[in-house]
Amino acid sequence: MFFIDPHIHMVSRTTADYEMLALSGVVAVSEPAFWAGFDRSPAGFVDYFRQLTEFEPRRAAQFGIQHYSWICLNPKEAQDLGKAREVLAEIPKFLSCPSVLGIGEIGLNKNTPNEAKVFQQHVQIAIDAASQGPSGAKHALILIHTPHLEDKLKGTRMILEMLRDFGSAIDPARVLIDHVEEHTIELVKDAGYWAGMTIYPISKATPARAVDMIEMYGPQRLCVNAAADWGISDPLNTHRTMLEAQRRGHRLPELLQVFHNNPAEFFGQNSKFAVKPIKVQPLS
Amino acid sequence: MQKSETSPGDLTATEVLDTYFLEARARLIELAATLDRIDRAAGSQAVQSDARLKFIQDSLRILQRPQPGRAKAVQELYSLK
Ligand SMILES: [Zn+2]
Numbered sequence: 001m002f003f004i005d006p007h008i009h010m011v012s013r014t015t016a017d018y019e020m021l022a023l024s025g026v027v028a029v030s031e032p033a034f035w036a037g038f039d040r041s042p043a044g045f046v047d048y049f050r051q052l053t054e055f056e057p058r059r060a061a062q063f064g065i066q067h068y069s070w071i072c073l074n075p076k077e078a079q080d081l082g083k084a085r086e087v088l089a090e091i092p093k094f095l096s097c098p099s100v101l102g103i104g105e106i107g108l109n110k111n112t113p114n115e116a117k118v119f120q121q122h123v124q125i126a127i128d129a130a131s132q133g134p135s136g137a138k139h140a141l142i143l144i145h146t147p148h149l150e151d152k153l154k155g156t157r158m159i160l161e162m163l164r165d166f167g168s169a170i171d172p173a174r175v176l177i178d179h180v181e182e183h184t185i186e187l188v189k190d191a192g193y194w195a196g197m198t199i200y201p202i203s204k205a206t207p208a209r210a211v212d213m214i215e216m217y218g219p220q221r222l223c224v225n226a227a228a229d230w231g232i233s234d235p236l237n238t239h240r241t242m243l244e245a246q247r248r249g250h251r252l253p254e255l256l257q258v259f260h261n262n263p264a265e266f267f268g269q270n271s272k273f274a275v276k277p278i279k280v281q282p283l284s
Numbered sequence: 285m286q287k288s289e290t291s292p293g294d295l296t297a298t299e300v301l302d303t304y305f306l307e308a309r310a311r312l313i314e315l316a317a318t319l320d321r322i323d324r325a326a327g328s329q330a331v332q333s334d335a336r337l338k339f340i341q342d343s344l345r346i347l348q349r350p351q352p353g354r355a356k357a358v359q360e361l362y363s364l365k
Contacts, residue, residue, distance in 0.1 A: 183359035209355065
């Protein structure tokens with residue numbers, strides 16, 4: 001079985017984790033920019049963006065894994081508008097790096113007005129980036145984090161509303177809204193966006209519930225990730241979800257769709273992403 | 285046997301029950317023990333009116349509904365409006 005891990009924070013994982021991912025069939029990872037556990041200075045962000053775009057692709061390549069990343073100021077650090085302005089000014093030049101897929105993971109954390117303002121500024125950067133690119137796409141790809149626990153439903157609604165306010169400048173097929181759960185998946189999919197489900201202890205979905213959602217809402221435009229980071233998390237939760245689907249009798253083509261081909265299709269809208277969807281068939 | 289579009293893979297309802305019963309049982313016992321632990325602790329009377337305990341009781345009522353959509357309803361219960 002081949003996997004693309006669509007959301008993993010490798011800067012906080014060991015090199016042994018890269019080896020484990022390679023051993024377990026992961027051919028590519030996508031790493032959104034996120035919070036380091038403490039608030040950084042603008043200069044710290046530039047160093048972090050260099051780590052994402054220069055160091056991690058090399059570390060992954062040792063194990064035959066392609067490493068891609070997303071650039072942004074994460075919502076947890078979006079409260080300070082002055083700092084946000086400085087960090088956002090650095091983003092456009094990183095967007096043209098050979099392994100950067102787009103803007104992310106932007107979004108909301110506590111659903112504050114400042115977070116909302118910085119979210120909208122990021123979306124505008126994504127739109128502006130497209131006008132310089134050759135592809136004819138409306139905007140750079142966007143990866144969105146939705147808040148946790150009791151803030152999730154309200155935050156997801158706010159995000160959908162803000163995206164709607166951009167009107168035809170936003171193409172839902174070029175936006176993935178992550179960390180959906182039972183109460184938000186329909187809102188996201190019905191509006192035409194891609195959805196991501198995160199298998200993470202306590203605060204997000206479990207393998208069984210994620211497979212329930214694949215069954216209830218269909219595998220189209222749906223990705224599964226473990227969002228493994230510096231917290232108590234496990235990169236193999238993506239694989240556990242695949243096993244859970246397999247034990248219920250889901251067949252290889254559907255498993256490949258969810259765990260490899262869907263991410264390949266979404267990320268592949270940026271021509272930098274080199275892994276193509278695959279199919280497996282008997283030789284005779 | 286009717287297999288709906290959203291069926292859990294190839295599993296029949298009996299197979300789903302066989303597969304998940306022990307896990308569900310363990311989680312319910314864990315929850316019961318958590319409620320007992322709160323009661324055994326100092327100040328247990330004072331927390332009886334805590335909104336979080338009410339959420340748990342309201343969730344248990346959702347579990348008793350005869351129709352699907354329970355997980356979504358519990359999620360909505362714990363969401364800020
Ligand atoms: Zn993340």
